[in-house]
Every structure is written in structure tokens, then in C-alpha cells.
Amino acid sequence: MSLADGSHVSDTEVTTAPRPLLLADGRPAARAWSLDPALRHLNHGSFGAVPLAAQERQNELRTEMEGAPVVWFPELPRRLAATRVGLAGFLGADPGDLALVPNASAGMSVVYANLERRRGGEIVVTDHGYGAVTMGAERLARRWGGRVRTARVPLDADEERAYEAVMAEVGEGTDLLVIDQITSATARRLPVERIGAEARRRGVPLLVDGAHAPGLIDTPLADLTCDFWAGNLHKWACAPRGTAALVARGPLRDGLYPLIDSWGAADPYPDRFDQQGTVDATHYLAAPTALDFIGATWGWPAARRYMDELAGYAERVVGAAFAALTGMDARVDVGMPVPGMRLVRLPEGLADSRVTADALRDRAAAELGVEAAFTAFGGVGYWRLSAHVYNTAEDYEYFAERCVPVLGEWARAARAQQHRTP
Numbered sequence: 001m002s003l004a005d006g007s008h009v010s011d012t013e014v015t016t017a018p019r020p021l022l023l024a025d026g027r028p029a030a031r032a033w034s035l036d037p038a039l040r041h042l043n044h045g046s047f048g049a050v051p052l053a054a055q056e057r058q059n060e061l062r063t064e065m066e067g068a069p070v071v072w073f074p075e076l077p078r079r080l081a082a083t084r085v086g087l088a089g090f091l092g093a094d095p096g097d098l099a100l101v102p103n104a105s106a107g108m109s110v111v112y113a114n115l116e117r118r119r120g121g122e123i124v125v126t127d128h129g130y131g132a133v134t135m136g137a138e139r140l141a142r143r144w145g146g147r148v149r150t151a152r153v154p155l156d157a158d159e160e161r162a163y164e165a166v167m168a169e170v171g172e173g174t175d176l177l178v179i180d181q182i183t184s185a186t187a188r189r190l191p192v193e194r195i196g197a198e199a200r201r202r203g204v205p206l207l208v209d210g211a212h213a214p215g216l217i218d219t220p221l222a223d224l225t226c227d228f229w230a231g232n233l234h235k236w237a238c239a240p241r242g243t244a245a246l247v248a249r250g251p252l253r254d255g256l257y258p259l260i261d262s263w264g265a266a267d268p269y270p271d272r273f274d275q276q277g278t279v280d281a282t283h284y285l286a287a288p289t290a291l292d293f294i295g296a297t298w299g300w301p302a303a304r305r306y307m308d309e310l311a312g313y314a315e316r317v318v319g320a321a322f323a324a325l326t327g328m329d330a331r332v333d334v335g336m337p338v339p340g341m342r343l344v345r346l347p348e349g350l351a352d353s354r355v356t357a358d359a360l361r362d363r364a365a366a367e368l369g370v371e372a373a374f375t376a377f378g379g380v381g382y383w384r385l386s387a388h389v390y391n392t393a394e395d396y397e398y399f400a401e402r403c404v405p406v407l408g409e410w411a412r413a414a415r416a417q418q419h420r421t422p
């Protein structure tokens with residue numbers, strides 16, 4: 001297929017689809033989830049999806065809790081400590097460094113709440129940072145009487161350019177670096193390993209936002225030098241919601257306390273996080289069931305390979321459909337790609353900001369029956385696709401055939417509206 005800008009998408013490229021993954025009994029992988037079959041679920045990355053096996057395990061644990069609360073709660077810290085060991089192995093972390101927190105936001109809030117200003121109160125973030133995490137950094141900088149410095153990393157920056165862009169903002173006044181391992185809106189990696197080594201050399205604490213890393217990257221902490229890392233197990237690892245890890249290494253970790261003061265406060269890090277008042281912690285205890293389900297059914301390396309091949313196929317099929325519609329190449333170079341996620345450029349007029357991108361997500365769900373993620377970066381709108389094991393090539397062919405033409409119509413209408421508006 002020839003495009004208006006002179007580039008070319010080969011038809012063979014478009015037609016190579018990975019074979020759908022099946023369960024041990026031959027049923028489609030999606031049957032192991034409770035996702036509504038009336039919808040297309042093309043956005044695992046935002047909120048995850050929990051396999052039935054882990055939902056059932058959590059229900060069993062809740063039944064146990066409700067059967068004998070007075071036995072359950074005193075026993076809970078011991079059970080959580082044992083769970084941490086398995087989760088740490090999955091992440092490539094030392095169990096002694098890993099605390100359980102309800103989500104990545106909470107992990108980063110713990111760092112923000114406990115870290116003290118030692119130099120100029122400056123916090124370095126990037127323009128790819130997750131909005132809520134960056135807002136937390138801004139509040140902390142205000143509290144410190146400092147400021148946030150934003151490193152501008154071009155979307156297509158390779159490792160060297162991204163590293164240089166971040167380190168150019170680090171100076172004598174820097175008290176904290178907050179860098180994504182995998183970015184949300186732009187679905188790319190940032191060179192946190194290299195940044196971490198240099199930050200440690202300069203004595204600047206690094207907080208890595210690893211929200212998307214567990215499950216998508218094999219042992220995401222294995223080669224990482226950082227003071228703090230927070231990541232969600234309820235995204236790609238498919239754990240029940242409310243399951244995330246805070247990993248702290250280095251001299252500052254003993255100063256970290258949970259956001260909820262509780263009886264564990266006198267315990268050392270990370271044990272003190274195992275007591276959080278009276279809360280339902282069954283999601284943590286059921287998390288290993290999700291990891292084991294995928295591990296035992298396909299193996300994590302094969303699952304990751306499938307997700308990546310499928311994402312590549314989806315990118316080509318949907319990109320070609322948009323290109324046929326607009327005459328423009330919809331492929332996006334993100335510099336340091338991640339497995340399982342891709343960006344496809346939307347026609348002009350759609351999703352030029354986070355607000356309009358979220359509105360498009362809601363409209364697509366309501367009118368097209370598709371759960372999808374749309375993002376904006378630098379005023380340009382993207383379809384951010386996240387493929388998991390329960391997705392199939394047919395999901396994306398459907399999107400290309402049925403949804404792309406409608407999105408094209410919506411884009412035309414939005415452009416016409418913009419021209420009419422004085």
C-alpha cells in the first residue's frame with residue numbers, strides 16, 4: 001500500500017498475525033477472564049484485568065476473613081510477609097526491600113511524604129511523566145520551597161538523547177529525580193538504568209515510576225540502581241486491584257513510613273507496611289495466584305512474546321487503516337519501544353489534550369463498544385494499544401475495519417467544528 005507521503009506499508013507485513021493463545025483445555029484465553037464479551041477490550045494497560053483464578057482465590061480469602069476476623073487480622077502481617085517474598089522474586093527485587101502498597105500512586109506518595117530537602121529543593125521530572133505523579137512532585141517542591149524542573153524528551157529520542165535530556169536538568173540543587181521506566185501517554189521506555197547509575201554517583205535520589213513494568217518487563221528491578229521504585233502488579237501482571245510494590249534501596253529507605261500510621265510503625269522497613277489498620281488485604285494474598293496462572297498456562301516469557309507480536313500486528317493493521325483514510329503515515333517512532341504497547345497516530349482533530357483524549361475514550365466505549373486508550377503528547381493525539389494474552393488478532397482487525405472509519409468521521413467533524421469556531 002502506497003501512502004500520500006511516499007512511504008509504503010507492505011501487505012505481507014500487515015497479514016502476519018500471531019495465533020491466538022489457548023487455555024490447557026483448548027478454549028480461547030479470554031475464557032479465563034470475566035471481561036464482558038459484548039465489548040472489545042483493547043486497553044489492558046490502564047486498569048488491568050483479573051483472571052478468574054485470582055478472583056476466585058480472593059473470594060476464598062474473603063470467606064476465610066469473614067469466617068473468623070479475630071483470627072484473620074492478627075495473622076495477616078505474617079501472611080503478607082510471606083507473600084512479599086514471592087512477589088519480590090517476580091520483580092527481581094530483594095524481599096527485604098519490598099513493601100506492599102495499594103497502587104503505584106501510593107508508593108510514590110510514600111516517598112514524597114517522607115523525603116527531606118537536603119540541597120536546593122529541586123525535583124527533576126520529564127514531560128512524559130504521569131500527570132498525577134508529577135502533580136505530587138510539584139506539591140512536594142512547593143513544600144520544600146524549591147521547584148520542579150521538567151526535562152523535555154523528544155518522543156523519538158533514543159537512549160542517549162533521552163539520557164542527555166534528563167541529566168541536563170540535574171544540578172547542585174537537585175533533591176529528587178522522578179523518571180518513568182515505561183511512560184503512560186507515550187508507551188516508551190526511558191533509560192532508567194543509566195540514569196540510576198549516574199544519579200547514584202552524584203548522590204541524587206532517584207524515584208522510578210515503574211507502574212507499567214511488572215509483567216511487561218522480565219524482573220524489572222534486576223539491573224536497576226535506584227533509591228525508590230513503585231510499580232503495579234494489577235496492570236500487566238493481572239493481580240487483583242490494589243496490589244502494588246514499593247521497592248526502596250539505599251540509605252534513605254529506613255526513613256519510609258506508610259501513609260497510614262499503624263501498630264507496625266515501630267517495626268523496621270518494610271515490615272512496618274504489613275500493618276495498615278483494619279483493611280481488606282486479600283488482594284495482596286491473591287496476587288501470586290494471578291502470576292502463577294499465567295506462568296503455569298503459557299509461561300511468562302511466551303506470554304510476553306505473544307503480547308509483543310500481537311501489538312506489532314495491531315500497530316500495522318490499524319496504522320494501515322488510518323493511513324488509507326488520511327493518506328498520512330500513522331506509524332510512530334517512540335525511540336525506546338516496550339513490548340505489548342504501541343502508539344498509532346490519530347487523524348488531526350482527535351485527542352489533542354488529555355481531556356479530549358479521555359472524552360474520546362468514553363465516547364468510543366459508549367458508541368463503538370470498544371475499551372481503548374487515547375493519549376495526547378505535544379498536542380498530537382494517539383491510540384495507545386495494549387495487547388494482553390486474552391486479545392487476538394481479530395480484535396484489532398475489528399477495530400481497523402469498524403472503528404477506524406468512524407474515528408475518521410469524528411475527526412472530520414471536529415476539524416469542521418474548529419474551522420467554524422471563531
Ligand SMILES: Cc1ncc(COP(=O)(O)O)c(C=O)c1O
Binds near residue numbers: 106133184209212232
Ligand atoms: C506511568 C504511570 N504512573 C502511575 C500510574 C498510577 O497508577 P495507579 O492509578 O495504579 O496508582 C499509572 C497508571 O496508569 C501510570 O501509567
